[in-house]
Amino acid sequence: MNIDLSGLTALVTGSTTGIGRAIATGLARTGAEVVVTGRVQANVDKAMASISQAIPAARLRGIAADLSTADGCARLPAAIPDVDILVNNAGIFSLKDFFDTTDDDWEAFFAANLMSGVRLSRAYLKGMLQRNWGRIVFISSESALNIPPDMIHYGVTKTAQLGVSRGLAELTAGTGVTVNAVLPGPTLSEGAEEFVASIAKQTGQTAEQAAAAFVKENRPTSLLQRFATVDEVANMVVYVCSKQASATNGAALRVDGGVVRTIA
Template identity: 80%
Template sequence: MNIDLSGKTALVTGSTSGIGFAIAKGLAECGAEVVVNGRTQANVDKARTAITKAVPKAKAAGIAADVSTAKGHEQLLAAMPEVDILVNNAGIFEPKDFFDISDEEWRRFFDVNVLSGVRLSRAYLKDMLQRNWGRIVFISSESALHIPPEMIHYGVSKTAQLGVSRGLAELTAGTGVTVNAVLPGPTLSEGVEEFVAALAKQSGQNAETAAASFIKQHRPTSLIQRFATVEEVANMVVYVCSKEASATNGAALRVDGGVVRTIA
């Protein structure tokens, strides 16, 4: 299969590092003009430069805006009023005891993980429907299905994304627009690498042993028995954004290494 996204513009929120960066790079490799987004201009410029270095023919732009806020949303929309592909990747996670999670933190997780994608989808979906082609992808998590007791607020926000994604897909019936969610499992992004490094320091282990111990203890149902790479997640997202994925709509697609024990 040769995925060709030439002539398509793709916005990936939270794409200066981790899964988001891998998705932006993957889309650029398929010919899409990618728009990198992050909260600071320095990080956006760094990521955009890295993409153009890795993909010499890449067309890459960058917009610094905090999509978790209404002001940041307006800034991004003013700079990029129309896109063909929207990947709602911006997100945060934090292990924390349920009894220590304040109302303010619950709202912060909802603003970043849910409302950012709601705003952008509301802004871009109508034009996609009028043009009869478009792709919206929400980067959810296997934690949406298996709420982790060590970060319930994160899991709940990821479940909410599935509801939004499916609801928006219903609005696309009979058109060339699709809305899907991709559910990564434990993935070794930069943020997770820092988390694993902290675990290693606490336990006196090296990072590799600490990572393996985390999977064994906290994700024992994993079939691959390891963290996924950001590229493995990006591969699924790039496919879902492709013209070839036209019959995949309203789906929750797992890249979880088999963590979720289900045949559906």
């Protein structure tokens, strides 16, 4: 399948590292102009340099903004009034006991994980509908379906993303615009690599052994039985953003390695 997004503009939030940067790289490879975002300009510049090294012909723009705030979200449409593809990837996570999770924690997670996507979708969806083509993708998580007891606040925000995604998809009926959610499972991003390395050091295992043991113990239903790579997740997202994915709308697409035990 040849995915060609030449002439289109794609905005990927939280794209300086991890899954976000892999998505930005994948979309750049299709010929799209990609807008890279992050909180710190130096990190945005570093990510763009990394993508340019992998894809010398990549067309990139970079904007630093704190998307957990309304003002930060407003910076993006002010700089780039229209985009054809919006990937709502920016977000935060942390392990925390439910009884220690404060109101401020809950509000911070909803602001970063949910409201950033709500605000940017509100800013860009109308233009997509007027042009009769566009793609919005929310990067949710298998934690939206399997709420983790050690980070209930995170899981609930990911479930909320599924509701917003499906609701926005209803607004696109009869158009060339689609809105979908992608649900990664355990993924070996930079943060996960550091976490696994610390486990390996503590247990005297190799990183590969520690990663396999972690998945076996903490995600025993995984059919993949390993962490996914960021590129494996990005491949699904790039497809959903493609013209070939025109019949996929309002869907929650799992790239979870089979962790969620369901036939739907």
